[in-house]
Amino acid sequence: MNINGIMKPLKTHFVERMSVHVYDDRGQMGAAAAVAVGARLRQLLQDSERQVRIVFAAAPSQNELYEGLVREQGIDWSRVCAFHMDEYIGLADTAPQRFGRYLTERLFSRVQPGRVELLDGLHDVDQECRRYGDMLRAAPIDIVCLGIGENGHIAFNDPPVADFEDLLDVKAVKLDEACRRQQVNDGCFSRLDDVPASALTLTVPTLMAGRELFVIVPGASKRSALTAALHDPISTACPATILRTHPGITMFTDREAYGL
Incomplete structure (x- = not known):
């Protein structure tokens, strides 16, 4: 263990600009990621009097990160403005699969950020994209916590709709079948037909505009x-390849995902 009580990674190396840390299992991975995100958040809060702005992913792959963040000490969450990166279109307010609900239950209700801004997939789509984009552009995004989908997506930027030069901040997309099947594989929906066919998502340039990115990718x-x-070559065939170009990015993964 290191001085924070976290197991040392099995492997640490750089892939282009990305620092990659491989842990034995997803529990160790999530704990280490939470320590890293918590340390960065405390430093940002110490260095500035303004709110710190963070975008969070909503997916089972992030469970261990959020459990760890809840336990992190010395974070003034009242000075944090929290966003999330995608939401289904048309899914009822009461649906347990809504990403805003996931983040509220897993994180926001437990740490009480000073400001939480949720995407609403029940509003007029164009108006909601503009509203959320305006808020995201109002000040820099300090931290983005994200995962990678089974088809290589980041947020809901699936290969058919990902655009590395997108002029939009937030957009509506049709979900790739592989992406929708992942929601069934993750246990979020019981059948493919139950998974919404469309969603709102932050675009690739919006995610990449975050000053520091923490990528959490567990599981076989x-x-x-x-x-x-x-x-792979950097292309929208695997949207996550673009992450290798970001100057401030750290990946946390486990043996099963990495293939160690």
Whole structure:
């Protein structure tokens, strides 16, 4: 263990600009990621009197990160403005699969950020994209916590709709079937027909505009996508390949996802 009581990674190396840390299991991975995000958040809060702005992903792959963040001490969450990166279109307010609900239950209700801004997939789509984009552009995004989908997506930027030069901040997209199947594989929906066909998502440039990115990718189901993200040519065939170009990015993964 290191001085924070977190197990040392099995492997640490750089892939282009990305620092990659591989842990034995997803519990160790999530704990280490939470320590890193918590330390950065405390430093940002110490260095400035303004709110710190963070975008959070909503997915089972982030469970261990959020459990760890809840336990992190010395964070003045009242000075944090929290956003999330995607939401289904048309899914009822009461649906347990809504990403805003996931983040509220897993994180926001437990740490009480000073400001929480949720995407609403029940509003007029164009108006909601403009509203949320305006808020995101109002000040820099300090931290983005994200994962990688089984088809290589980041947020809901699936290969058919990902655009590295997107002029929009937030947009509506049709979800790739592989992306929708992942929601069933993750246990979020019981059948493919139950998964909404469209969603709102932050675009690739919006995510990449974050000053510091923390990428959390556990599990054997992500191995193919992770291998592509780390080693394939940078292209929208695997949208996550673009992450390798970010100047302030750290990846946390586990043995199963990495293939160690």
